[in-house]
Every structure is written in structure tokens, then in C-alpha cells.
Amino acid sequence: MKDINDIMPKVPNMRWGALMNKAPTNTKVKEMNKIFPSNGKWHTVFEEKDLITIDGKEIRKKDPTKWT
Numbered sequence: 001m002k003d004i005n006d007i008m009p010k011v012p013n014m015r016w017g018a019l020m021n022k023a024p025t026n027t028k029v030k031e032m033n034k035i036f037p038s039n040g041k042w043h044t045v046f047e048e049k050d051l052i053t054i055d056g057k058e059i060r061k062k063d064p065t066k067w068t
Contacts, residue, residue, distance in 0.1 A: 008042040017042040 004019060011017065016036040018024070024032070035054070036043055046053045050061050 004042045004044055010040070014040050016040065018045045019043070020045045020047070022047050 008017060008019065015038040016032070017040075018032060018036075019042060032045070043055050044053070052059045052061060
């Protein structure tokens with residue numbers, strides 16, 4: 001499988017890019033600004049009901065009120 005950075009276009013002055021399955025909200029973009037470095041690379045972000053997959057790594061969504 002090819003790396004997404006080999007496929008997606010290089011955009012001048014781009015901090016980072018994300019290929020997503022849902023349109024991002026302003027809040028999501030602010031969260032991703034904290035996660036992704038400003039190196040101009042593309043990332044894959046697939047969001048499902050209780051799971052987010054970022055660059056092939058699964059992150060489970062949990063309700064913070066139910067944390068122990």
C-alpha cells in the first residue's frame with residue numbers, strides 16, 4: 001500500500017492536510033492543529049460512531065464523565 005503523501009498533491013505553505021470521511025467542524029480543525037505537526041504532510045482521519053482512525057491507528061471515543 002502506498003503512503004498517502006505519495007498520492008496527494010503538495011500544496012505550498014500547507015501546515016498539514018487531512019483526508020477525512022466527514023467534513024470537519026471548526027472545533028475538529030483546532031483539535032487537529034494540536035495533534036499534527038506543521039510539516040506539510042497529509043494524514044488520514046476516519047471517524048465512526050465510537051472510533052476514530054488516524055493514520056491507521058485506532059482511537060476509541062470515550063465519554064469523559066464515565067472515566068474512572
